[in-house]
Amino acid sequence: MPTYTPPLRDMQFVMHELFDVTSELRRLPHHAEFDADTLNAILEEGGKFCAQVVAPLNLPGDVEGCTLDRTTHEVTTPKGFKEAYAQFVEGGWPALSSDPAYGGQGLPHVVNQSIYEMLNSANQAWAMYPGLAHGAYEALHAHGSEEEKALYLPKLVSGHWLGTMCLTEPHCGTDLGLLRSKAVPQADGSYRIDGQKIFISGGENDLAENIVHLVLARLPDAPAGSKGISLFIVPKYVPNADGSLGARNGIYCSRLEDKMGISASATCQMELEGALGWLVGEPNKGLAAMFVMMNAARIGVGMQGLGLTEVAYQNAAVYAKERLQMRALSGAKAQDKPADPIIVHPDVRKMLLTARAYAEGGRALVMFTTLQLDLALGTDDDDERRECEDTIALLTPIVKAFLTDNAWIATTHCQQVFGGHGYIRNAGMEQFVRDARIAMIYEGTNTVQSLDLLGRKVLGDNGAKLKKFGKRIEAFIEENGTDEAMQEFVNPLADLGDKVMKLTAEIGMKAFRNADEVGAAAVDYLRVCGHLMFAYFFACMAKIALEKKDSGDPFYTAKLATARFYFAKLLPETASLIRTARTGLAPLVEMEEALF
Numbered sequence: 284m285p286t287y288t289p290p291l292r293d294m295q296f297v298m299h300e301l302f303d304v305t306s307e308l309r310r311l312p313h314h315a316e317f318d319a320d321t322l323n324a325i326l327e328e329g330g331k332f333c334a335q336v337v338a339p340l341n342l343p344g345d346v347e348g349c350t351l352d353r354t355t356h357e358v359t360t361p362k363g364f365k366e367a368y369a370q371f372v373e374g375g376w377p378a379l380s381s382d383p384a385y386g387g388q389g390l391p392h393v394v395n396q397s398i399y400e401m402l403n404s405a406n407q408a409w410a411m412y413p414g415l416a417h418g419a420y421e422a423l424h425a426h427g428s429e430e431e432k433a434l435y436l437p438k439l440v441s442g443h444w445l446g447t448m449c450l451t452e453p454h455c456g457t458d459l460g461l462l463r464s465k466a467v468p469q470a471d472g473s474y475r476i477d478g479q480k481i482f483i484s485g486g487e488n489d490l491a492e493n494i495v496h497l498v499l500a501r502l503p504d505a506p507a508g509s510k511g512i513s514l515f516i517v518p519k520y521v522p523n524a525d526g527s528l529g530a531r532n533g534i535y536c537s538r539l540e541d542k543m544g545i546s547a548s549a550t551c552q553m554e555l556e557g558a559l560g561w562l563v564g565e566p567n568k569g570l571a572a573m574f575v576m577m578n579a580a581r582i583g584v585g586m587q588g589l590g591l592t593e594v595a596y597q598n599a600a601v602y603a604k605e606r607l608q609m610r611a612l613s614g615a616k617a618q619d620k621p622a623d624p625i626i627v628h629p630d631v632r633k634m635l636l637t638a639r640a641y642a643e644g645g646r647a648l649v650m651f652t653t654l655q656l657d658l659a660l661g662t663d664d665d666d667e668r669r670e671c672e673d674t675i676a677l678l679t680p681i682v683k684a685f686l687t688d689n690a691w692i693a694t695t696h697c698q699q700v701f702g703g704h705g706y707i708r709n710a711g712m713e714q715f716v717r718d719a720r721i722a723m724i725y726e727g728t729n730t731v732q733s734l735d736l737l738g739r740k741v742l743g744d745n746g747a748k749l750k751k752f753g754k755r756i757e758a759f760i761e762e763n764g765t766d767e768a769m770q771e772f773v774n775p776l777a778d779l780g781d782k783v784m785k786l787t788a789e790i791g792m793k794a795f796r797n798a799d800e801v802g803a804a805a806v807d808y809l810r811v812c813g814h815l816m817f818a819y820f821f822a823c824m825a826k827i828a829l830e831k832k833d834s835g836d837p838f839y840t841a842k843l844a845t846a847r848f849y850f851a852k853l854l855p856e857t858a859s860l861i862r863t864a865r866t867g868l869a870p871l872v873e874m875e876e877a878l879f
């Protein structure tokens with residue numbers, strides 16, 4: 284059975300030494316009292332909950348899965364899930380970063396996201412239930428009417444009610460413009476909704492007393508396509524005005540998917556049969572409202588990748604130090620033992636260091652992005668807000684796709700470190716691999732993220748957001764370019780920065796002639812940009828590690844070694860990615876469809 288130790292030291296390094304989040308946040312009026320001790324104490328307590336309560340349920344939950352009672356349409360989650368959730372609610376964890384006006388604790392998002400990193404390491408399937416509810420809270424908070432907020436938010440914030448996002452239908456996943464669910468207005472201002480939704484995470488479960496579904500559907504007179512989609516609240520139990528539970532609504536689970544991973548997360552086919560719903564925001568503007576939830580969920584999915592990368596690394600590192608096989612090529616290292624531990628073998632080290640670098644780079648990238656969110660929400664300065672929002676827009680698809688692609692690589696490497704034992708269920712490594720796969724698919728596939736990055740976020744504004752981020756990198760290079768010890772980091776960073784700008788311009792020119800050039804280059808392009816961000820953050824981390832390496836704290840020695848590994852062994856991947864991105868569309872369209 285795998286184990287999990289919350290990586291508190293590295294989290295605190297990222298928070299305090301790399302980004303100095305306390306000083307950044309204290310500039311904002313509603314975080315003026317925020318302090319490092321509170322942050323550390325929350326991380327420590329949250330870490331205990333994740334390691335001691337949620338992690339032990341991960342492997343048994345995967346084996347047991349969820350079950351659907353076809354007569355009552357109720358879903359039972361694996362043994363222990365409900366009790367762990369009750370403890371989560373009791374501890375006030377769902378309320379961490381929510382609005383105090385609705386019972387939240389008003390803490391910064393960086394705190395909440397760190398808790399979610401640990402929850403995802405401990406048990407991704409379990410973490411999805413509260414994770415989606417928090418997304419529903421954010422969408423309603425941003426777009427709900429005052430009445431809707433007063434009725435639903437306190438229960439979502441406390442965790443007594445959970446939430447879902449109901450977008451996908453059998454014939455429409457990526458292309459939501461095709462969706463058919465229908466909402467008919469009623470005389471009392473409510474709507475009756477009919478349709479079928481598939482793949483709805485947590486669509487039915489036994490963790491909370493009520494489930495608030497956020498459903499996309501079409502009004503009778505809605506224009507075709509994505510401009511005719513509206514967003515509705517459809518509660519499982521229709522609440523009375525005082526928040527008590529009323530009648531059972533006409534939305535129920537008709538099927539549970541049998542799937543590759545996250546088997547303890549109930550993936551539900553939902554039937555809406557005259558379900559009562561209430562419009563959220565304006566008619567036909569549902570997709571924009573849902574984007575609040577989708578953007579939060581995209582960062583959340585990146586977090587899933589990070590969480591799995593970290594836990595897979597931890598277990599593989601322990602195993603590699605214990606498992607004895609063969610001698611080092613350069614001669615025996617553990618003379619007192621019948622063979623050397625496999626960590627002496629260079630390729631085992633490469634696999635471990637790859638996972639470690641992906642975890643540490645990912646943590647820096649996602650925490651930076653989340654800090655921008657806190658700053659955007661809290662600042663009074665319009666220029667700063669716009670700057671932060673641009674950075675979030677640029678980085679969100681990278682967080683989602685780069686971190687989850689990396690998690691797939693990292694979990695597979697860590698499984699490989701276990702040899703045949705990695706393929707056996709009880710070691711837990713094969714579950715990490717299976718669980719990691721979904722994150723590349725849902726919340727907009729990673730291909731869709733890459734199109735969003737290159738097409739909309741970069742070419743869509745003539746590279747303005749990218750150039751803005753580039754200025755941050757240029758300032759770092761300027762500041763550290765003459766420092767001899769930093770050359771090994773600054774030079775490749777500067778080189779990649781130049782190449783990204785040239786590549787962007789080249790694809791932009793080609794796209795003028797044929798827009799499909801964007802689709803041909805986008806996936807490689809996103810990965811190159813992911814590396815650019817990692818190179819920047821690893822260079823920043825290496826600078827701190829160099830300054831502190833004589834402190835005697837082995838943390839900095841390890842940080843420096845990981846940064847060096849990253850620059851030497853992972854960053855060079857960008858050369859081949861840039862090359863394949865530049866070969867463009869032609870090799871992809873030469874073959875006629877009929878020949879496939």
Ligand SMILES: Cc1cc2nc3c(=O)[nH]c(=O)nc-3n(C[C@H](O)[C@H](O)[C@H](O)COP(=O)(O)OP(=O)(O)OC[C@H]3O[C@@H](n4cnc5c(N)ncnc54)[C@H](O)[C@@H]3O)c2cc1C
Pocket residue numbers: 447448449450451455456457458481482483484485542550721724725726727728729730731734802
């Ligand atoms: C376990 C699980 C949980 C889920 N949870 C939820 C949930 O809670 N709520 C919800 O609403 N949905 C959920 N989903 C649905 C999920 O978001 C969709 O499966 C996903 O968006 C992809 O849609 P699709 O499956 O219809 O694939 P399709 O849209 O049919 O895509 C098929 C392939 O074509 C590619 N493709 C499509 N369009 C383009 C394009 N323009 N350019 C390039 N490539 C393209 C895609 O990248 C993909 O590789 C879940 C799915 C799963 C499996």
